[in-house]
Amino acid sequence: MTPVLFTNVALAVAAAVFLALWIITLVRSRRRVVNRNAAERQRIDLELSLAEQQGRLGIIRELQDVAVLSIARLITRAEGARYMAESDPSTAVRAATNIVDEGRVALADMRRVLTIAREGEAVAAAQPGPQSARDLFRVMRDAGLVVNFTESGERFELKPGAELAIYRILQSSLANALKHGGLGTEARVSFAWTQDGLQMLIDDDGIRAAARRDSSSDDEVAARTAYTIDDDLKALSESIAGAGITQMRERAQLFGGVFNAGTVPGLGFSVSAVFPALRFHNGVHGVDLSR
Template sequence: MTTEQHVPPGAQGQEWSSGASALTRHIQRVLQRIRVFDRRRPLVWNLLFTTFFVIAAIIDYGAGGWKTIAANADVPEPLVFSMSLGLSVPLLWRRSHPMPVLCFMTAVALVNSLVGAMLQASLLMLFLLFNVALRKPLKTLGLAALLVIAPIVVGTLRFPKDAWDSQLVPAFWSIALVALLGIAVRTRRDYTGALEDRAHRLEIERDQQAQLAAAAERTRIAREMHDIIGHNLSVITGLADGGAYAARKNPERAVQALEAIGTTSRGALTELRRLLDVLREESPAAELAPAPALSDLDSLIEGVRSAGLPVRTTVKGSPAALPPGMELSVYRVIQEALTNTLKHGGPSATSDVLVSYATDAVTVTVTDTGRGGTPDPDGTGRGLAGMRERTALYQGTLEAGPRSAGGWRVHLRIPIPPTPPSPSPTSSPSPEGPTP
């Protein structure tokens, strides 16, 4: 028994290695839940995030902690309070409008540096820099880095200390690391998105291939059922008509016709059951039988003759060994042509079957002396279409149409695939390998 693990939206394709430690997997699951929650309810997360830093900035102002690092501890407290809010409240829009928010916070940070308050809340600008690196082009990221650096440079020039590099270099490193972190997260996110998109496209292609395969299989099954049922029903119809006529004058012939009807119908039922057994998923051990081949033409023609259609067969050339699928296609074309003659040729029709074998192709010509016309006068049959489909499978050609002298003609030509030459013993390489 297997259980399916629910994968939250947006996390498809992220399967953590089974070799990771339990703590690592737990942390990844927690982070994944946080990301999913943030994606579904971004306002809630933004409010929590902003509220935390607003409270921290107000505490720093109220407790007077800012004075311990300020270059000028005499900055008016209302100004300090306003700057604390100006550097923390805009974080609420850091993801939706990162550049406008950063410009506003830069202006507040410039005032902070000029008056010498040096509020630590100015470090919150690094969150804006991270969001710009995560969502904006590199040119915009360069501009954002300059906006973050500007207040630091102004504060260094306005209130210099012993060494200017001790003020600027750590700030530059912090800005570079935050920018690189944003770029890394963005690259990872884009890579994951590309993998998810590729997986989604592969699923679509897989479904399309499955649909195409199912459609092709349905077509093949429909073609087989048409050939099996259509031919046998035509033979049964001919036998029934002949038996009804013979019953009035020759009862023995009528009995023979009825016996032939029983034999033909049982054979058709057996083939139909075998085909349906193969289609049944719950029947893995369905009874299988070899597909009809050209060696079965004699029994096919005997059945047609017993239905009342005189058939003359002629074979030219030496029968070649054909692939089983090709033999089945030739057999079905002959079967369909004779079935059409039975259905549409009339009571006085006769048929000729000519099979010619050549070195490069097998040719079949089936003609009849019936009334002619199309095999499917109502346009709803699949006989001619099925013959063309079978022929196209092996790059063959099929011509079907009425004859000028009356009747119908079906001409089939299928190329025989070349047989690969068998290697001769003298041409096999030496076991010692090639000579230098």
């Protein structure tokens, strides 16, 4: 073998070795990234599960306190109405009407306590509210989700049960966006308060985010996110199933809400919940008071 040929063979062998080492290193690096992402998702799942448990017990405790105080007031007003009935029957009738309305709200709260208690969770925490939503945004951002929040209209006070339902829909939507879209997914959250209700929308770009992570060029991203009119028609007609979607839909329906969820071809996923009469009916809506 001539020196030139030997040198070429040696260089080829060395190049092959370096290439193999590079491929092995790249595979290991990607595997570490995948494992790290899986561990991060597991951490988020556990943290959200803990928040679920904490919120459940918190709402039980708060609803119980509210119901006990409401019942105490009802007893006091009923005694007053009994005495007024002897001297001023018309005033007693008006008082009785107010007692009936307040009694329905108190009974609805107690029914919800029983429903939540049956789920069997027992960890103390504060009732989810506006500050809890901001904490949730912080947690999701730390986990790699880009969260943008906008709010319009005049916010009004919600009964604890309604506030919990809205919080859980938001929580589940963001968790799903991170789980399916992965790191770098952008979630756009909007709350639109109307005179009587609330419209909430959570859109994410999980499909596009995954394409950006796995592609080496803009052309490849465009190819991965391309879609046709058939994809649009399928997205409009498809029925999204799953325990998480079902739970969100049921939470919305408890308070007269209309829930929708579906894929946006080439982009991601969209969740909406519209509560048309939340201001005046979120205390007793959907609760069977006859039992």
